[in-house]
Amino acid sequence: MLDVRDLHVRIAARHGIVRAVDGVSLQVASGEALGLVGESGSGKSMTLRAILGVLPHEAKVTAGQIVLDGVDLVPLSNSDLNRIRGPKMSMIFQEPMSALNPVMRVGNQIAEGPIVHLGYNRARAAERALELMRRVGIPDPEQRFRAFPHEFSGGMRQRVMIAIALSCDPEIILCDEPTTALDVTIQDQILRLLARLCAESGVSLIFVTHDLPVVAQICQRVAVMYGGQLVETGQVRDVLLDPRHPYTLGLVRSAPDVEYVRHSLVPIPGSPPSLVTPPSGCRFHPRCKFAEEDCRVQPTPLRELPGGRATACLHYERCEEAVAADRIGP
């Protein structure tokens, strides 16, 4: 349904051109939840903003297609995109406090989409807002309709964001770390809510996060980004339990809570690459303990592996060996 093909996003910065997204291809089927994971600065959020067409002024899509229901969104004008943003796709942000308008009543914020996109009158839109508030589990919707965002707790604010995202019945919701700002118990409630709503309404998700357990809980497929490129894609279980890319392996080992037997947390050495002058060959090679001479020179596109998965690593067998060694234990 959503098909991103070879997307390139470049940002003009003072110190040069940043290749924030460099040849990313993603497919999301109807009703599917895709996790997009990677470190800060790996291009996850830029990918989302490119899909929505709300890139910052300095950033531009320089190549690639974003096809939603057979229509390429890249060449569309802003006003054409405004007919797609909302009714076809919407976004949930990381910080519900700053993503909600502080001086607008939450009910009106939820009702705004239906008024603008579905042509509802105020009364009907208000009814729709109340129904959505009920659906996302805000108690006392009639009372809370006239409240302002600061009168809500963090979890309730995120529920309001979800209600706004759902307000025009979109086909796909882009989630930019929606649970990162919440504490763990609330995080779990919000994830369950999202999973339930997706199952109910058949809406697709792209779920950006750096939190692997969250991906395991909510997504069917996962794509791992590093330095603006995809390094591994596949089914969540396959990728997280049996990684085929040393970066994914590093992520899994440095995450404290996946069903994965290991002895201690192992950080990934080094720091993310500069996207102005990225390393030649595989972008991960300076930090990779399996790196060989060919990793330095050869470009590393995604290669299909059996089982519907793909990796960008030239020496992915090493990961298999490392995973196997981990399983056996010391």
Place this chain on the structure above:
Amino acid sequence: MSAISFPEPAVAVEVSEHAQPRPRRWYRQPSLASGAILLAIIVFAAVAAPLLTPYNPIKQNLSGNASLLGPSAHHLLGTDQLGRDTFTRLLYGLRMDLRIAFIAVLAPFCIGVVLGSIAGYFGGWVDSVLMRLVDIVVAFPFYVLIIALVFVLGPGQRSIYIAITLVGWVSYARIIRGEVLVAKRQEYVLAARSAGLSAVRIMARHLLPNVITQAIIYAMSDIVQDILAIVALGYFGLGVQPPTADLGSMINDGQNFLTTHWQLTTFPGLAVVVVGLSLSLIGDGLADLIRPGQS
């Protein structure tokens, strides 16, 4: 009995009056409250002028010794050289000048807010053009420009409105532009864009309510400026035309009698000062109320 005992506090903890959180109310803001009361009295006196004084502000009384009377029970501030009651003319003058000032502030406020929002939100060449225009207007002193414009347009109320609009909008545009530049980087604006809302809707429904307060606070001091301009124009004979009562022309008329009948100029002048004071107090109070912790 339990093995562990807790020591009793030696002194009962007293919750002091100050420890109680108090809701912020406008009447607890001394400057706002006093300014509002002062302005209310002035506006009431101006609006109710026909009820407060039996005299006609325009009708001259040249018979015998009715002119240039000193203060008395009949004429609180005496009469002027044409036998008109000074207190009556003061109230009607206030009524006229306040009305012009409050109406005159509306057009520049609206124009400035709209143009400032557009400049701040869209940036680029629109912003450059508008801001150069602002720079040109700001390069001239406010009163000089107003007086020159009214002189060119011809005396009268209509000219005052046009002049104040042409000169006044720039301050609002600057304030709103600055506020919008900051506010548009907030995530709620990105969220509104992501929800497919149009630029006009984002500016009107999402940005404006967040940035308008600064313009409202400024409007309070702008009204003071406008009143001073109106009085100055009246003083030069460019403003409200005689015989209609106006504080500026009253000050000018009374000038010739300053040594003998000082009340003719002093009280209209004092009235301007008190109006200015009340509006400034309101502006300060509003600013403190809206920006907590900075007073």
